[in-house]
Amino acid sequence: MKRTRWLPVILMLGILPGTLLAETTRDTLSEFNKPLYEKQGGKFSLGLRSTYSLFSDGDTRSFGGGAGGHFRIQIIDRVNTEWYGDVLISNIKNKAHRTDFHIGWSVMFYLIDPKGFNRKFTPYIVTGHCFDETVIKINGVNGQQKSRFSSAIQAGLGCHYNVTPKFDISLCTQYMLHLGKELDAEETPEGNMQVVLHKNAGWEGHLLVSLSVNYKFLQIWKPRK
Numbered sequence: 001m002k003r004t005r006w007l008p009v010i011l012m013l014g015i016l017p018g019t020l021l022a023e024t025t026r027d028t029l030s031e032f033n034k035p036l037y038e039k040q041g042g043k044f045s046l047g048l049r050s051t052y053s054l055f056s057d058g059d060t061r062s063f064g065g066g067a068g069g070h071f072r073i074q075i076i077d078r079v080n081t082e083w084y085g086d087v088l089i090s091n092i093k094n095k096a097h098r099t100d101f102h103i104g105w106s107v108m109f110y111l112i113d114p115k116g117f118n119r120k121f122t123p124y125i126v127t128g129h130c131f132d133e134t135v136i137k138i139n140g141v142n143g144q145q146k147s148r149f150s151s152a153i154q155a156g157l158g159c160h161y162n163v164t165p166k167f168d169i170s171l172c173t174q175y176m177l178h179l180g181k182e183l184d185a186e187e188t189p190e191g192n193m194q195v196v197l198h199k200n201a202g203w204e205g206h207l208l209v210s211l212s213v214n215y216k217f218l219q220i221w222k223p224r225k
Contacts, residue, residue, distance in 0.1 A: 037116030038165075041223030043074040047170075047214035053088050053100075053206045064090025064098070072214065076223070080108040082128070095193045096138045096185040104130020108158065117165040127155040132178060136185050136195045146195040150180030154208070166216040177205040 052065045068086025075081060083105045090098040106128030114122045132152050137145040156174030163169065182198040 037118060039077060039223035040074045040080075040114065040116060041076045042219050042221035043072075043216050044218050044220050045072045045074075045166075045214045045216040046070075047072065047212045049084070049086060049210050049212035051086055051088060051208055051210040053090065053176075053208050064088050066100075068102070070212070073220065077114060078110045080110070080124075082106045082108060082126075084130075092136070092185045093187065093193070094139075095187075096136060096143070096195070098185070099135045099137075101133040102130045102152075104128055104152075104154075106154070114160075117160070117162045117168065120162055122160040122162060122168075124158050124160070125156075126158050126172060126174060127153075129153050130176075134178075134183050136183055138185070138193050138195065144193075144195050146183060146197055148181055148183045148197060150178050152176050152178045156208075160214075168214050170210075170212045170214060172208075172210045172212075174208045174210075175205055176208055 047070050048067070049070060050065070050067050052063070054063050066086055066088035068084060070082050070084035072080055072082050085101075085103045088100045088102070090100070092098055106126050108124045108126045110122055110124045112119075112123065130152050132150050133147065134150070135145065135147040137143050154174045154176040156172060158170060158172030158174075160168040160170045184196050184198070185193050186196050187193055
């Protein structure tokens with residue numbers, strides 16, 4: 001069961017090298033017969049995402065998941081941006097739960113020319129920033145609850161599967177590092193749980209795996225030819 005949680009990450013790392021090699025070979029073979037593709041700058045798309053997270057505290061029961069949405073604004077052919085919001089809920093030792101609200105943005109750089117997204121696969125690297133509201137509550141009607149606001153940075157790898165040039169399914173794996181005070185649920189020697197906000201700044205992170213569907217709706221500006 002534990003291995004299956006890492007399956008999306010293993011698949012991502014396995015797919016990217018083969019995709020790059022196949023697409024590079026295809027480019028070489030078709031170098032003298034390249035069609036003209038529509039410029040992608042100014043494209044606007046909407047998407048829905050399902051996200052899964054694993055915190056770096058080593059407790060596999062901290063595995064959580066959630067959902068959200070985003071929109072994309074493409075700057076040029078090789079650079080896209082994503083503006084997102086999502087909510088993740090994580091179980092803590094079956095005694096408490098954590099809720100994370102993310103609002104942020106990312107920049108995607110395509111490792112190969114997307115060719116108007118007529119390719120089936122378009123791999124990319126991604127980095128970005130978000131604002132995060134974290135709430136931890138001990139299970140039960142009168143369970144202790146605390147919250148904290150922080151910001152975070154994230155970076156990782158992703159790949160679009162282009163069903164059509166306007167519609168894609170995307171898989172992205174990122175590591176998100178929270179910047180600010182640590183908020184934890186800690187177990188006492190008696191076996192009870194308590195929520196603790198540490199005064200010192202911490203470096204708390206979690207691995208995020210997102211699966212999304214996206215559709216390009218309109219052209220915000222006309223790109224230069």
